[in-house]
Amino acid sequence: MSPENQQIIEQSVKNILKAVGDDPDRSGLKETPARVAKMYAEVFSSLEEPNFDDIKIFQEDTAVDGENVIVRNIPFYSMCEHHLLPFFGEITVGYVPKGGRIIGLSKIPRLVNYVAAKPNVQENITSELGRKLEKLLAPQGVAVIVTARHMCIEMRGVKKTDSKTTTSYYSGVFKDPTHKMAFLQEIKTC
């Protein structure tokens, strides 16, 4: 983030603190605007990196086509674009390789970190991840299941503590009900 933008955030946070009735110059809050600016640079870091392309695709000669590859329960943290409050949870990704193309396993959590690091709704994290994997791998199909808790639903508004939202994205072979059921069974038991 540029020093100019950092300055804008710091001044805005000062104004917010004043507007809610606190004193931004009291000792406990003195460094808060700078901390918040630094935090936003971190949690919204993807906005400064529009084309995340550090993704290694391997070409395997042995038969990898046709079987599910599943990475389960990848934790993520994001910020809801309506209230700028956190939502967080777990993501399970599955894909079926085609043409021997597979992705380095650590790259899937890296992609999760990337799509999460901007103001978001859960539905968009889910579909962006699915579409990125499709583009990178041109697989037989992709499945993404996201389960999350939203602080804007829990700590304010309707205040429904512990309620969880699940969103999903299915393409290719995962649209076939039999394949989808087998996948859902597999992630339950593995």
Ligand SMILES: Nc1nc2c(ncn2[C@@H]2O[C@H](COP(=O)(O)OP(=O)(O)OP(=O)(O)O)[C@@H](O)[C@H]2O)c(=O)[nH]1
């Ligand atoms: N679909 C979707 N909605 C979300 C997500 N995160 C937050 N929301 C919802 O966004 C909506 C914003 O609604 P508004 O009526 O504009 O805002 P609000 O007055 O603060 O709404 P309440 O939360 O009901 O008090 C709320 O219903 C939130 O629960 C998300 O990831 N996906």
Ligand SMILES: [Zn+2]
């Ligand atoms: Zn929200």
